Amino acid sequence: MNTSKAKSSEGLDWIAITQKIGTPVASVILAILIGSFIMWVSGYNPVAAFSALYQGSFGSPKAFGDTLLRSTPLILAGLGLAYGFKANLFNIGAEGQLFMGGLAAAALGLALAGQPWYLAIPLLLIAAMLAGAAWAFIPAILKARIGAHEVITTMMFTYIARYVVSWLVVGPLKDPGQIPQTRLLPVESQLPRIQSLFSDATLQAMPFLKFGRAHMGILVALIAAVVLWLVLKYTTLGYENRAVGFNPFAAETGGISVQWTTVKSLCISGALAGLAGAVEVMGVHHRLFDQFSSGFGFTGIAVALLAKNHPLAVIPAALLFGAMSAGAGTMQLVADVPQKIILIVQALVIFFVAAEGIITYFLKQRQKEVPSHVG
């Protein structure tokens, strides 16, 4: 892996690139094929299902807007997970940090009513990052100091975060109405929709810009992806993160504090997940309620794995899962296939990406049948 990286910095090495994206692409295709098979066995028409899915995700500017909308938190959560994975940290509880990010954005947004947007929006995003990082901090310390497995601790913190949010939206932060949710965020704290940037005349002339509910959070996500890529590639912080993931003993010998790097890595991972929660609250719902995330933190795991932890590759991977999530509704409506099939396909993608040995395994099985020369 290191040699191919060295080569690609001199110029584009197409063979290496093809090899790198080969497994993810093959994994997605295999997963979709098996998903289709499951649909077919269950009595559905997979062709109708996937064409409906396509219609609902790329079929119109509005559908594409929905895909962007779903991809935005997935990019951010996926980046957070990828950063942790690079240091060999499995932040399975990104969902909890995402909840705390959403909470921080909502609470501060309500408190900052009347402030101009150029003050409110950056402050809300920073607060969400801090909240996400803070929620990852205790698991991080426990991991670094005594080796408590982050899979268990971050998962427990996810459940705790859900109860904290569900308490706040029926208690202290509750909107004085019947529904358990906060009040609507002031307009200055909301991320504007992409189509609101264009005048009505422009939209009339160019209807392909009518992205529906898609919002400027996508810009935040894209910037985050590029920044994280630069951090990993060019900074000491990123180098230490990778070094610890590659070989903690060698890193320690080389003068890197593994404990401190572990804490930083999980907190940065949490900060990005927190940001994912913030864009969802500020861009989509404009308020907080206890079901505001449809498992973006968990889907982020699949996104990061499919992207092989490369920050820029997280973008297309998130678009894929965002599209599936956006099109699932149309699929259920048109082809009557339960949306849950998407989760099955997602799990299959993870299996295939993780099992890089799968192809060599089957090749070996075949080789065994051929009698070899006795040495």
Next chain:
Amino acid sequence: MLGDIITPDLFASAFRMATPLALAAIGGTICERSGVVNIALEGIMLVGAFAGVAVTLAFGSPWLGVVAAVLAGVAIAAIHAFTSINLRSDQVVSGTAINILALGLTGFLMEIMYGHPGTTEAIITIKPVFRFATERGSGTFFGVIWNWFNTIVLSHTPIVYGAIIIAVVAQWAMYNTRWGLHLRALGEHPRAVDTVGVSVVRGRWIAVLMSGALAGLAGANLTLEQVGSFTENMTNGRGFIALAANIFGRWTPVGSYSASLLFGFFDALQIKLQIFRGEINIPPQFFLMMPYVLTVVVLAGVVGRAVGPAAVGKPYKKG
């Protein structure tokens, strides 16, 4: 108030709450002792819970449901065994994929079998093994003793007793049989096991399948003995708490059971305390988060001194 909280029912409830955790935790112990991490316990439990209810609804027999839950658990565990042992995938990643698969599969099957998401209709649950009147001769000293004994020890359903028996038998087998010796060696030094001519692949496969059977049984206990219906994602993190119980129990079956009993007790306590919410004025969410907080506290207190099997999580490559 204390007299209303500390009742025989509280302790009986602790055993009931502990059972799914303990079964999954013992499964986790066996699996990790063989050198394979199994964070898929959560998903396996969920599939077991669903299979149990689906078969009970179809055939009217909860016992057939138990068998189905165990078999479903074994089937799902086989996927984990294949990917992590034969394909040498990252075991945590494979486990995560199974958890997502379980969520999707149970939800998908629920919609195509019953036409709606959410919760299935109620089933006939498995009844307690013994049945004695609770209030026999209360008032006298022996009447009170009998009441406590009857409620805490004699009021349970079969799998609750089964879990205790499994814990004891697994503990004995782990330290007194050839299988147990091989199992422990697999997790500490697989190459040594290989060198003496015992198959690492076979040994680990058996361990993973056993953990699947136990997690499936845990699911059966949850739906067929406790809740009486299946709800999507009803395991609610129990698989992960079970992993913590396994660590707290220092990778031994009886230790896993004891740790689960502690978690079960606090779960029973928080349910009991909720009744007095009016008097102590704490939001219900704080009670509900107690098991998760406790899990973190326990891990924080114990992990530094508990060391797991040396080769856990490392795929074994022969040669």
